[in-house]
Amino acid sequence: MSDDYSIERVKTGIPGLDELxxxxxxxxxxxxxxxxxxxGKSILANQFLYRGAIEYSEPxxxxxxEESPEKIKRNMMRFGMDFxxxxxxxxxxxxxxxxxxxxxxxxxxxxxxxxxxxxxxIILNHVKRMKAKRVVIDTLSIMAYKFKSRDILRExxxxxxxxxxxxxxxxxxxxxxxxxxDGLGVFDIEAFLASGVIVLYNEKISETTRSRSVxxxxxxxxxxxxxxxxxxxxxxxxRVWPGEIxxxx
Numbered sequence: 001m002s003d004d005y006s007i008e009r010v011k012t013g014i015p016g017l018d019e020l021x022x023x024x025x026x027x028x029x030x031x032x033x034x035x036x037x038x039x040g041k042s043i044l045a046n047q048f049l050y051r052g053a054i055e056y057s058e059p060x061x062x063x064x065x066e067e068s069p070e071k072i073k074r075n076m077m078r079f080g081m082d083f084x085x086x087x088x089x090x091x092x093x094x095x096x097x098x099x100x101x102x103x104x105x106x107x108x109x110x111x112x113x114x115x116x117x118x119x120x121x122i123i124l125n126h127v128k129r130m131k132a133k134r135v136v137i138d139t140l141s142i143m144a145y146k147f148k149s150r151d152i153l154r155e156x157x158x159x160x161x162x163x164x165x166x167x168x169x170x171x172x173x174x175x176x177x178x179x180x181x182d183g184l185g186v187f188d189i190e191a192f193l194a195s196g197v198i199v200l201y202n203e204k205i206s207e208t209t210r211s212r213s214v215x216x217x218x219x220x221x222x223x224x225x226x227x228x229x230x231x232x233x234x235x236x237x238x239r240v241w242p243g244e245i246x247x248x249x
Contacts, residue, residue: 007221010058010134010170013051014044016240020216020225021196029220030161030171030193035200040212040233041174043079044200045136046072047237048172050081052134053091060134061126061169063095063119065142079237093126095119116143116160127167135164139174154192161193195220200231214240 009024018024025031033041049060064072072094073083086092097119126132140157164171173194197217205211214231216224230244 011051011056013048013055014238014240016229016231016242017214017238019242020214020229020240021219022222022224025170025196026219026221027170028165028168029195030165030173031196031198031219032173032175032194033198033200034175034177036177036179036202039200039202040231040238041176041200042067042072042138043076043233044198044238045138045172045174046076046083047079047081049092049134049136050076050083050086053086058133059091059093059130060136061093061095061123061130061132063097063123063135063137065097065137066099066139068098068100069094069096079235081237090130093130093132095122095126116156120160120163123164124167127164127169133169134172135169136172137174139176141175157193196222201228 007022008027009022010027011024012018012021033045035041046062049062052058052060062072067075069083076083083092083094087094123135127135161171161173196219199215199217201213201215202210203213212231212233213228215228216226218224225242227245230241232239232241
């Protein structure tokens, strides 16, 4: 059989996860990392950037809309991941759109004129300058909460994600699922845009115990696991146990 149509894949840098998705994310795809608060979405996305730079020499761009770069660097150092050093070496660019930043170099626009062209230009400038291969936007939900028009959201998000992946990057978006919601985020728009959806859980299974797990909800073009697998946050970041089925979901 010819391999002409084989899919080039990007290693995630998450131990155990690649075994669930045929060796990695499809190159140039948009992947949504969804979950409720405290499930490890940002850790997974940042680990994807860090391991990409350290293990595969792939520069990355992180767009943060929630936490300041200083807090991100401090949090990731807990896992031995030095984001400051990556910046110094030109392997990571951080675009700070967090609320703590007094002035931002880009306007996201105000409803109803929702416009992400400024953000797109900044990301693509970093991608071109660094020859970046990985991009993370954490978290797209924050932008979506500000706006009410589903059509405008979908159009702008589609243009943003399409142009980033067209540049040759693999894009990870994080999305917070509200505590009382079984959906995948605001209007489920992020899931609509993504060719892959990874859901993280941290479910209470007894009065004193919670169980962390991960589910590959979809990944186009891949024979992915359809089961929910155990996951832990260790001293070195997130680790998935492919052979261990979670009892918590």
